[in-house]
Structure formats: C-alpha cells, structure tokens
Amino acid sequence: MIANILDGIVFGLQLGLLATGLTLVYGLGGVLNMAYGQIAVVSAMVVAFAMDAGLPVLPAVVVGLIAGGLVGLLLDQTLLRPVYRLHEEPRVLLSLLLTLGLSFIIDGFLIWRYPLQALSLHIGGGAIDILGVPMRRGSLVASAITLMTFAGLFLFFRYTSLGLAIRSVIEDEEGARLVGITPQKMMRLILILSGVLAAVVAVTRSMVTPVDTTAGLSITVFALIVTVVGGLGSVAGAFFAGIILGIINVVAASYIGSYISLIILLAAAALTILIRPAGLLGVKE
Amino acid sequence: MLDVKQLSSGYQGNDVVHDVDFHVDTGEVVMIIGSNGAGKTTLFRTICGLLPASTAQVHFDGQEISGLPAEQVAQLGISFVPAERHLFPRMTVRENLILGAYPHKPDSETMSSVLELFPRLEERMRQHAGTMSGGEQQMLAVGRALMSKPRLLVLDEPSTGLAPLLAQAAYKALGLLRARGLTVLVAEQQVPLAMSISDRGYVLENGYIRLQGTTEELAANPGVRSAYLGVA
Numbered sequence: 001m002i003a004n005i006l007d008g009i010v011f012g013l014q015l016g017l018l019a020t021g022l023t024l025v026y027g028l029g030g031v032l033n034m035a036y037g038q039i040a041v042v043s044a045m046v047v048a049f050a051m052d053a054g055l056p057v058l059p060a061v062v063v064g065l066i067a068g069g070l071v072g073l074l075l076d077q078t079l080l081r082p083v084y085r086l087h088e089e090p091r092v093l094l095s096l097l098l099t100l101g102l103s104f105i106i107d108g109f110l111i112w113r114y115p116l117q118a119l120s121l122h123i124g125g126g127a128i129d130i131l132g133v134p135m136r137r138g139s140l141v142a143s144a145i146t147l148m149t150f151a152g153l154f155l156f157f158r159y160t161s162l163g164l165a166i167r168s169v170i171e172d173e174e175g176a177r178l179v180g181i182t183p184q185k186m187m188r189l190i191l192i193l194s195g196v197l198a199a200v201v202a203v204t205r206s207m208v209t210p211v212d213t214t215a216g217l218s219i220t221v222f223a224l225i226v227t228v229v230g231g232l233g234s235v236a237g238a239f240f241a242g243i244i245l246g247i248i249n250v251v252a253a254s255y256i257g258s259y260i261s262l263i264i265l266l267a268a269a270a271l272t273i274l275i276r277p278a279g280l281l282g283v284k285e
Numbered sequence: 286m287l288d289v290k291q292l293s294s295g296y297q298g299n300d301v302v303h304d305v306d307f308h309v310d311t312g313e314v315v316m317i318i319g320s321n322g323a324g325k326t327t328l329f330r331t332i333c334g335l336l337p338a339s340t341a342q343v344h345f346d347g348q349e350i351s352g353l354p355a356e357q358v359a360q361l362g363i364s365f366v367p368a369e370r371h372l373f374p375r376m377t378v379r380e381n382l383i384l385g386a387y388p389h390k391p392d393s394e395t396m397s398s399v400l401e402l403f404p405r406l407e408e409r410m411r412q413h414a415g416t417m418s419g420g421e422q423q424m425l426a427v428g429r430a431l432m433s434k435p436r437l438l439v440l441d442e443p444s445t446g447l448a449p450l451l452a453q454a455a456y457k458a459l460g461l462l463r464a465r466g467l468t469v470l471v472a473e474q475q476v477p478l479a480m481s482i483s484d485r486g487y488v489l490e491n492g493y494i495r496l497q498g499t500t501e502e503l504a505a506n507p508g509v510r511s512a513y514l515g516v517a
Contacts, residue, residue, distance in 0.1 A: 161383070161390065168373050168384050174335065175371030179387045179429065180359040 003133040004251045010139045010208065012246020013146040018201045018219065019028070019226035019238035020153065027170045027233025031083060031095040032073070035103040035196060037219030042106065044119040044211040056123065063198045072195025075099075076188045103216060110213040118212035121203065121272040130140065138162040142204035149200055150239060154253045157183035166190060166258030170233050225265050231282025241280055286310045286468055287332075287363075287437060292341040292351075300339055302492045309437065314469040314498075316479040318513060319489035325472035327366060328489065329441045333365040334358040346436070346447045364435035370426040374415025378381040378406055381414050381425055384444045385432025392434070400427045402458055419449040427458070438462070440471045444478055445495075478511040480504060488513075492495055 018040075025031050032038075044164040047064035051057065079102060083095045110117075123141050126132035168176040169186045176183060200218075205211050230241030245265055253261040272279060286311040295301035300471040302324040309315045310486040317325050330336040332343055334355035343351040343450050350358055351407065359365070364385075373381050382399065383391050392492040400407040409417065414425055423443060430438060445453035445461070452475065460482045463469060473479035479486070480500050488509060 015462065161387065164376075164380055164384055167376065171373035172371045172374060173353075174367075175373055176384075177335070177355040178333075178359055178365055178367070178371060180356050181384075181385050181387055182354075182356045221286060 001251075003228040004254050005134055006130060007134060007249055008247030008250035009243060010135075010143050010246070011250055012029050012243035013143050013150075014201055014205055014242070015144050015222055015226045015246050016230075017149060017197055018223040019230055019242055020150075021201075022223045022233050023195035023227045023230065023232055023234060024170075024190050025187075025194050026092075026227070029140045029167065029183075030088065030091045031080060031097070031187075032092055033194070034099040034220055035075070035095055035106065035216075036099075036126065036194070036223055037216035037221075038103045038110075039068055039071045039195050039199040039207075040202040040219050041110065041211065041213060041216045042204060043072055043195075043212065044202035044215075044227075045110065045114065045117060047199075047203060047206075048117060048119040061203050064177040064203060065196050068197075068199030068202075069192045069272040072191040072193070072198075073188065075102075075195075077189040080191075084187075102150035107214075107216050109214075114172075114213055116212075118210040119202070119206040120210040121206045123207050136208070142207040145200070145204050149197070153235060155257065162189070164240025183230055221262075221264070223260070225269045226260075228269050229279055231279025234279070234281040237279055237281035286348060287333060287470065288344040290341075290342040290344075291339055291454075292328065292331060292343065293334060294327055294341065295338075296340040298326075300492065304490075305489050305494055307493075307494065307497070309468060311468055311471050312466055313485065314463050314471070314483045315472070316477055316483040317472045317484040317485055317489055318474075318476045318503075319472075320474060320512075323489045324492040325489055326441055327364065327492075329439060329470075329472055330367070332358075333363060333439060335365075335367075335376070344390075359433070362433075362436035363439060364430035364433055364437070365439045366426045366430045366441065366443065369443045370422055372414040372425055372429070373423055375413055377413060378409050378417075378425055379410045379471055382432050383430050383431035387433070389433075391432060395434055397430050401429050402431075402461060419446045420448075420454070423447060423451075423455055424458070427455070431462075436468065437466055437491075438469045440469070442472055442474060444475045446472065452478060476509075 018069030022033060022036050025033050043064045046067040047060045050060035079098055080095065081092055086094055092115060123138040127136055128140060141200045141217050157167055164187050165181050169181060173183050202211050206224045224239045226238060226245055229245060245268060249261045249265055251262045259273060289305060289307050290304040293300045293303050305328060317328065319325055327336065331338045331341065334353050334357065338351055345361060345363065350361065382396065386392065405421055406424055406428055414422065414503040443455050447455060456478050459469065463482055471479055483500050485499050486503050487494050
C-alpha cells in the first residue's frame with residue numbers, strides 16, 4: 001500500500017505541475033488549451049532529436065524547455081489572436097475548438113512522420129529505499145525537479161512584482177488595468193510559462209516511463225481533469241488535486257485495473273463539480 | 286490639466302453621454318453631480334479608457350488621450366477609483382497597495398502617507414481585501430490609487446454603499462488630500478458631500494451638461510437646490 005501511495009505521489013506531482021500550466025492560462029485569460037499535451041510531446045521530441053544530434057542531456061533538455069516556451073509564445077501570437085477578440089463564454093469555446101484542431105494537426109504530423117520516436121531519460125544507479133519501498137532513481141529525480149519547480153513558482157508569485165502583477169489579472173482584470181498592468185502582456189508571459197512547464201513535465205515523465213508521439217491526448221485529458229478538480233485558476237488547487245488524483249489513480253490501477261483508473265478519475269472530477277463547482281480552491285467557476 | 290471636449294459615449298451604438306465639455310485645472314477639485322442614470326459613470330469610464338467613445342477629444346497635460354486603453358491612461362498619471370472599486374479580493378491589503386505603485390516598487394514615503402491617511406489599513410495589512418467591510422474597501426481603493434502618486438485622482442461615487450458616517454469620513458480624507466494639493470475629479474449623487482470639498486462643478490442630466498459654476502454658485506442655484514439639495 002505504501003508503495004502505491006509513494007508511486008501515486010510521484011505521479012501526482014507530475015499531474016499537479018501539468019495542471020498548473022493549464023489552470024494559469026484559463027484563470028488569467030479564459031483560454032482552454034486543448035493542445036497542451038501536444039506542447040509537452042513536441043518538447044519531448046525536441047529533446048530526443050537534440051540528443052540524437054549529439055547534444056549531451058542537460059543542454060538538450062534546455063533546448064526542449066525553450067521549445068516549449070516558444071510554442072506557447074507562438075500560440076499567443078498566432079492561433080489565439082481571434083480568440084482574444086472575444087470575451088467570456090465565446091472566448092472559452094473558440095479557444096477550445098481552435099486548440100483542439102491544432103492538437104489533431106500536431107498529433108497527425110508527429111504520428112505520421114515519427115511514429116516510433118520516444119523520449120526516455122535514464123537515470124543511472126540502483127533503487128533507493130524510501131519508507132521501506134525501493135524507489136527507482138528516475139522517479140525520485142523527477143519528483144525532486146517537480147517539487148523544486150513548484151517551489152520556484154510559489155516564490156515567483158508570492159515575492160516578485162511580476163508574479164503579483166500576474167495574480168492581480170487573475171483576481172480582477174479591470175482592477176489590474178487601473179493600476180497600469182497590461183493584461184495581454186501578462187497573458188503572453190503565462191503562455192510562455194505554461195509551455196515551459198509542459199516541457200518540464202514531459203522531461204521528468206520521461207525519467208519514469210518513455211514519452212512517445214501518441215501521448216499528447218492523454219496528457220491533455222489528465223491535465224484537464226486535475227485542473228477541474230483543483231479549481232480553475234488556482235495553482236495550489238492544481239498541486240493538491242494532482243497529489244490526490246495521482247494517489248487515487250495508482251491505487252485504483254493496482255487494485256482494480258489500469259483501464260478503470262481513468263474512469264475513476266473522471267468520476268472523481270464529476271463528483272467534485274457536483275459538490276464544489278468551483279473545484280477545491282477555484283477562482284472562476 | 287484635463288480638458289474634455291465634445292465627448293459622446295454609450296453602449297452598443299446608443300449614446301448615453303452627449304457632447305460633454307469640461308475641464309479640470311491643476312490643484313482644483315471638480316465635481317460632476319447628477320442623479321442615478323445621468324451618465325456620470327459612462328463619462329468617467331470613457332475618459333479613463335475603459336469604454337470607447339463615439340467621439341471625444343480628451344487632453345491630459347496637453348496630450349491627446351482619448352482612445353488610449355485604461356492601462357496606458359493609468360501610466361500617464363490618472364488614477365481612477367470606480368464605484369465597484371475592483372480590488373484584488375484574495376490578495377492582502379499590503380499586496381493591493383504594492384500593486385497600486387506598478388510598475389514601480391512602492392515608495393516607502395508614499396506608503397507611509399497613505400497609511401497615515403487611513404490608519405485602519407495599517408492594522409489590516411495582512412488581511413485579504415475581499416474580507417474587509419465596505420468602508421475599509423473604499424479606503425483601500427483610494428489608497429491603492431494614491432500609491433502611484435497620480436497627477437489626477439478620479440473617483441466615481443466614492444460614497445457608494447457607505448453608511449452616512451463612513452461616507453463623511455471618506456470625504457474628510459479627500460479633503461485632506463485636497464489640502465495637500467492633489468487634483469481631484471469626483472462624480473457624486475450625494476451632492477452635499479461633493480460640495481464639501483469641491484471648488485467647481487458641473488451638473489449632468491440625461492447625459493448633457495446642464496449647468497456649471499463654482500460650488501458657491503451651484504449651491505445658490507434654485508434648480509440645484511430643489512433637485513439635489515432637498516430644498517423646496
């Protein structure tokens with residue numbers, strides 16, 4: 001049981017970071033990015049290609065992170081332009097449709113051109129004992145990186161003026177404009193950040209299990225479920241929902257079956273909306 | 286300092302404010318008075334860049350600002366406190382004030398003078414803005430607006446939602462700011478409050494400026510007296 005919980009936490013941290021990217025973009029700009037999983041996959045592929053080209057691991061990962069950020073920026077500057085002209089519900093719907101379309105295009109291209117390509121980062125060394133359970137080094141390194149990323153985000157949003165400015169747009173966009181903050185600039189930054197976070201998750205995931213070109217859709221679906229449970233617009237919500245759902249997922253897969261676990265996650269999300277429509281710590285409903 | 290000419294504005298093609306002309310000179314306090322629905326909020330939101338005008342020529346310190354978005358108007362030195370305040374509810378009083386100074390780091394001198402003006406805020410620095418009372422939120426909204434050391438402070442019905450004693454306290458604070466030389470433009474339904482701090486005023490009715498003059502002239506005007514001062 002402890003092994004399941006620990007594995008659940010490892011998986012859950014990833015889910016949480018994944019959901020963070022999605023929830024920030026929605027909370028700040030009312031945009032639902034259905035191509036989020038594809039950004040993660042594209043970043044993973046860039047790292048794989050870079051390593052194939054001879055780059056050592058660390059620089060390849062950096063290139064992957066930059067790629068993730070660039071895709072986010074590209075999204076903001078091109079595909080989302082028509083979305084920004086709308087507000088409220090129509091904006092959410094158009095963003096959903098356009099990014100969904102983009103996800104099909106990216107998936108189609110990757111699976112056609114590189115069907116067998118995958119990213120897998122091997123962390124050498126034997127298993128390490130945690131609470132009596134032998135944990136693979138890859139899982140531990142992935143978790144450590146994810147936790148450090150969360151810590152970095154926490155410090156950024158709490159203590160930097162840019163972080164405060166971004167939070168203020170999520171809190172009250174008109175109030176933010178009245179103090180001289182440009183919401184569009186903050187949106188661009190958050191999209192770049194969400195792209196980098198997607199890349200971080202892809203890279204850390206590859207330390208646990210290979211990330212291949214078909215992973216996009218399931219990544220997006222998982223991110224969406226965790227985002228909804230955690231509450232749209234809340235990073236802390238994404239963190240806690242990630243851990244909880246990660247544990248539920250692993251425990252359910254171990255006792256019932258892995259195909260059922262996705263259904264259980266969806267049920268958990270549905271239940272959350274019924275009981276607490278705004279999610280655990282949500283801002284927008 | 287602020288020169289508004291031929292401003293017409295409204296919603297979805299229908300103008301609610303028509304051909305408004307007025308000005309505010311440096312160091313003055315000017316009031317725009319009128320009843321509910323007169324167009325005061327529409328007028329202010331247009332000037333401050335939250336609403337596009339149908340036509341307008343708005344000059345601030347000689348620079349044409351009509352058509353600029355709200356965030357740019359704010360950066361030019363106009364701080365607008367709307368009737369709904371638009372505070373950041375889940376951020377602390379301290380964070381709200383810090384953001385008032387954006388993009389600059391908050392000036393400790395300015396912060397001290399704001400807290401001196403509103404000591405209640407100092408007691409509640411770590412409290413979330415959304416959990417404060419109406420009066421405290423109004424103080425925070427004005428305090429936040431002051432953090433950027435604005436050239437012009439614009440307030441839309443600061444007495445909104447405040448019990449009479451609190452509204453008077455708010456205007457007392459505005460009076461102190463006036464004494465410090467701040468230029469203020471205020472829209473008010475509660476005319477006696479506005480008159481207590483204003484040098485000049487304009488009467489807005491159904492979107493048109495009907496009357497203008499010094500506070501003394503307006504206070505003596507029989508039409509104003511019967512409509513807004515409750516004098517038969």
